[in-house]
Amino acid sequence: MEDDNKFSYFFLGLGLGVAVGLLFAPSSGAETRDLIRSKADDSKDYLRRRGTELRDSANDAIERGKTAVSRQRDHLAAAVDAGKQAYREAVTSAPDATQGL
16 A cells, blocks of 8 residues: 555656646747646546546455355355254264163
8 A cells, every 4th residue: 555655646746747847848838838738638537547447446356355255155154054964963863872771
C-alpha cells in the first residue's frame, strides 16, 4: 500500500512539474492554456480507464474469494457429515455393555 502512495505522489509531482514548466514556456498564453487543457483531458481519460481496470480487477478478486470460501465450506460440510456417519456406525456396531452382565 505504501508503494501505491509513492507511485501516486510521483505522478502528482510529475504533473505539477509539467504544469509549472508549461507556464514558464516561451509559447503564448493561449497556446500554453490549450496544451494544459489537452493534457488535463488526456489525464482524465487515463484515470477513467485505470479506474475501470482496477474495478474489474477488484471484482475478479472478490469472485475468486467467494469461490474459495464456497469450496472450503463444502469441504467442511462433507467432513462434518463424514464424522457424523462414522460416529453413528461406531455407536451402532459397539457391543452393548449390558449384555455381558
